[in-house]
Amino acid sequence: MASSYFCVIVIFLVSLPFSLAQSNGNIGIDSSLTAGDGQNPWISASGDFAFGFKQLQENEFLLSIWFNRIPEKTVVWHANISTNVILNPVLSRGSKIQVDASAGLILRDPRGVLRWHTDSIVSDASRAFLDNTGNLVLFSRENTILWESFQYPTDTLLPSQELEIGRMLISRRSEPNFSQGRFYIEMEEDGNFITFTKDVPNNRVYDNRYTIAETGIESNPDNPALKVVFDDSALLSVLRRNNQTTDIGLPFVLTNSDYYHRITLNFDGVLTQYYYPRSSSGNANWTVAWSKPDNICHEFIAQLGNSACGYNSICTLNDVKRPGCNCPNGYSLVDPNDEYGNCQPDISQSCEKSDRGSSAEHIFDFHILNNTDWPISDMQAISPSSEAECKNACLNDCLCSVAIFRSLSCWKKRLPLSNGRIDNSLDSKVFLKYRKSDAPSLRPGPQVEASRKGVHDCRTFKLTMSLLLGSSVTINVLLIGTGCLGFYLIYKKMITKNTGGSNSADVNLRCFTFIELDKATNGFKEELGRGAFGVVFKGVIPFGFTLAVKKLDSVAKDTEREFRTEVNVIGQTHHKNLVRLIGFCDEGENRLLVYEYMRNGTLASFLFGDHRPSWSQMQEDSVICMKNVLNQSRTNTGIRGTKGYVAPEWFKNTQISTKVDVFSFGVVLFETITCRRNLNDMEVGGEDEFFVLTDWGWDCYQNTLESIQENASSRPTMRTVSQMLQGIVEVTNPSFSAYT
Structure with missing residues (x-):
């Protein structure tokens, strides 16, 4: 019994230095972590930061530093871009990181193959240290710094971190993908703090660049810039050799002692400062303090490559100045899982041998977008031009895929289109060419999705019943048929209810949801005018279509049958001099009419x-x-x-x-x-x-x-x-x- 107590005491004493070391951020030589074995990460003394293997998927891990007290464990550094040894940062279970006296930090995969390590100058490391600022440091036996993560940033800066000339921030590929992305931010020797892009596969730097002009940084031989500093007060600025500073971000009143701060080059190219309350009980989110560019859809034009969105895509800006990307009608994503990727036409837009002998009008037609632009990719400019001349010029040109008409001028374009964006100041019309024989339909709305869901559920039901009753073919057929018929009738009823029955469908009106119109009008914010029974608001739906949404007053809300009858009658009225009804909403007390927008006023x-x-x-x-x-x-x-x-x-x-x-x-x-x-x-x-x-x-x-x-x-x-x-x-x- 005494020997047992003795063993316990010995084990406790042996483990005590290591436990104490972890409590103050120190990591001793030969310390190691293995991905997926349940080990705790190495923690800073304050507990604010952690270093170790962050699990991404079931068998995917990322060697990284993250905010430890925030539920989402936001990553601020990862072993990836600091050297070219590791191109894909995702690691499998069993990968191991170790502190080595002669080589510093060494990362090996489960087979023992070297995946990443710190600089070769490390030769006499005595310990690693994760400090309370989130900086991982290697110290020599003389207690000098051999290597630190702050000198090799990935996409994020933390307070007290500096970005010296020649160092970069590099975006990740996408929000969940930590591989190297397209956007870079660098401090140049001439004092410019710039954003630019690269062709990731061949590492080619494109000529396009965005200078953060608000900084006032200029080339000054007598007072050159030295580095960019994100100081302890959470202010980003440029430090010059005479210790003068030029602020880049906004002076911040939320102190670093009360809030976590970070500046991240997001995967979409937007440099953003975020803050998060330290006292949060777990229900808070990162809040944007400022971001640059103010509008990446407009201010960052890539002559080669692309900006925030892929080829043939259209960029729009959300409330926090982050871009969203959409394929125009007739196009779809090359990779359905990458909404920021390239769009491709669903059908061929060029002329074919079989077209000979037929007029272009019989073969092609156009989808029309408003206030949309792809500013480059021009193949021909026609000025002056009328709208009809612009359409015909593209219609009869086998190489033309898109024509843009604006200010009595016409631009014919060929694919791929780059830097697409919405710009309500343009007053332009875009003609997207498509082949009539393969005419693409409009994007599926809620009714189509419901119909698809019905088919999916029917197939699921069919499979389940077949497995349960596999012993009898006849019974299977009867039950499956009855089940599918039931599902079909249910969903048909749902669709009819949502669309107002066949009458509404016959006049090609869209049944909007109230949520869609609330979002389109930004909460019914911009009033256009008032009628006898309601107020008209301006709205914009995806792809830049501008609408006039009439919200009916309670006195104008007829019974459902009367409302649908009036919608049906008005929807059948079409004349070039009359405003056209596009759709409606009929959800309980919410009844709205959606008209085309009169750009020149009433x-x-x-x-x-x-x-x-x-x-x-x-x-x-x-x-x-x-x-x-x-x-x-x-x-x-x-x-x-x-x-x-x-x-x-x-x-x-x-x-x-x-x-x-x-x-x-x-x-x-x-x-x-x-x-x-x-x-x-x-x-x-x-x-x-x-x-x-x-x-x-x-x-x-x-x-x-x-x-x-x-x-x-x-x-x-x-x-x-x-x-x-x-x-x-x-x-x-x-x-x-x-x-x-």
Whole structure:
């Protein structure tokens, strides 16, 4: 028994120095860690940082340093880019890191093959040390620094870390992939702190670069830059040889004692400073303090290679200035798992031998995007050009895949397209060419996904039942058929409910979810105008399509059947001078109408604004997008329409007919001719009086008033009105008795 106690005491005493060593960040010679064997990592004295094998997947590990007290264990350094020995940082179970007196840190895979090591200058190491700043240091027997991780950064800087001339930050391949990425940040000898890209496979440096210009760094022979410093107060600055500094980031009031800080070159090329509260109980997230560039989609243009998104992709910026990438319609990701990768056309866009003898119009057509640009990849510029000429130029050119029309100029482009981005200041149209015989459909919405889910579930059900009842083919067939039919009917019902049935589908309207429209309008933030029954907001959906979203007031929310009927009728109305209904939302109390966006404003702003059109302009055959004031309902219940445009019979107990639309049209036509509002306050003789345009017009006895007769039977049909405007039918004088 005594010997047993003695053994326990010996074991305790032997292990005590090692335990104490770990408590103060020291790691002794011959200390080692093995991936996947359950060993604890080496911890700094404060417990803030850890060094060891961070598990990525079941059998994948990363030799790294990470924030130890943060639940997500954010990596700040890893054995990868500091030397070219290890190109893929992912290690398998059984890999081993050891502190060696003659070679420093040595990393071997499970077969004993050397994967990575510290510099060869290390020859008399006495210990390793992980300090409270996150810096892993090798000391000699004389206690001098032989090697430190701060001198060989990967993609992150920590407070008290410096980036000297010639040292770089290198982004990872993607968020979960720690392999070498495309973006680099370097302090140059001329004092410029720059971002640039490389072709990773052959290590070729591209000429494109982004200078963090806000720093004011300039080449100054008398006072050259020395290094970039991320100091203890979490401020990034450039230190010059005379100890003057130039700030790069923002002065930070959140101290390093209360918050963790890091500056990371993200995989998408955005250099960002983050902070995280030390006192968090685990429910906090990294918060962005600042980032550069402000808009990488616009400010970083790669002449060779690409910027944040892959070839043929479109870059958009989110709320924290990070880019998102989307393939345009007719294109899909080469690698479905890499949303920042390249997009490829789903079908061929070039001419084929079989096309000979057919016109280009019969073979090709275009998908149209607004305010989108690929600023390089031009094959031809045409100026001046009309929109039609631009389309035809690309349509009849076998090498042209995309045409961009802007400011009376046309740019024909060939694939691949690079540096794609959304830019609402462009006022441009993009024509994406596709072959009609293989026309790609629009991106699948929720209804299509539900349908696919139904098919998937049916197959799963089918497989399960086959396994359970494999002894009887007949029973299998019956049960499988019944099961699939049931799933089909259920999902068909779901799809019908979401899309409003076959009627809505027939008019090609999209059924939006309320969440989609809330996101598109940024929480219904930018108001465009107000109508009789709702407010119209500006919205943008993926790929840059701008919409006008009308959020109906509660007083305008009919029963579901009435709402769907009106949507169906309006959706069938198509005319170049009328705003087109694109879709709708019908979710409980949330009922919204989605229209195309009128980029040049409403007819009202054109007619009643400060710069009203002249009579000669009004006579021109121009296309004017008219606001929606016409009523599409046929009912005796409830007044429909906008105040001032509503026909008198709505206020009487009489039958409502198509003539109510004729009255509304007459009011709009009269407003167009006079450039006056139908209902307005005006000052007459020093007093404010209410002004009704139709009453004033009757006094002036204008022929156009035949459309706005109070007696519906006296009004012409809409067809006759159209013929009058075209000069086909003579304009007759309105009946005085009919109006009065």
